[in-house]
Amino acid sequence: MIPDPAPEITRLDPTSVLDAFYDAEMRYIAAGGARDGASFAEMAACLHPEAVMHMGPSVPFPGDWRGIEGVKRFFAMLSDTWVSMVITDVKYFNGEDGVAISMRVQLTSRATGRTADARLAQFITFDDGLIRDFTVFYLDPLALNAACGL
Template sequence: MSDEPKPAELLAEIYAMAGAQDWGGVAQRCTPDFTVYEADCLPFGGEWTGSDALQRVAAAMYGTWQEASVDIHEIVGGDEWAVVVLTLTMTSKRTGKTFSQTVNEAGRFENGLLKELRIHYFDAAEVAAEA
């Protein structure tokens, strides 16, 4: 049995570092060609590539809202993938409406480093409409 951390443990570490804004630590745990995939319909949508991509997409996402907060519920995983289940609560700069979305963020690891992160919103159209 390997003592190497599993993807769920690695992803939990990355999210803890991101929450503490330890972007250097996050970048060290991502491959150089790491890619974040956000829904194309969002103002911060598309593919964000590079070991600093999570920092850049987080800045763009948080900058879209008057306020935004993340509540992580659970991180589960297997040998290659881990999934974060969270609630993202946002307040629209445009309408002032506060609303929440369930979001699943699926991360794939390669040689102990995060290779890709695919963001799945419960209703990306609602997020886009409020942005």
């Protein structure tokens, strides 16, 4: 008797994972983030254990954030910076090794109450159907800093 082949692993398509992640991100920020006890679990479920988020040096939250705990710390800092976030105009450009995303975000500063209307691009790769690497570029990082009073 020939054994059955191993079942193929079912993976969500990248845009479904990203949609779930961005929806969870907006709920997390709206709930006040880590400072108010918001759960990071929905976002964590979309992340590879070795996920890395790369943010440029000119934004209020620079650096490389490594592993699920590092990305969680990034989002704690993000929610300390912004009291609200609305993501719109999301466009996905699927590639062989990942997804490029263009989006608009409206972010309201916790410190000043000012809102930044920002365009950004993200380049995201996946591993085992989970987000592995984010590289984020803001069109106008100075506008983010100005909204925060920096």
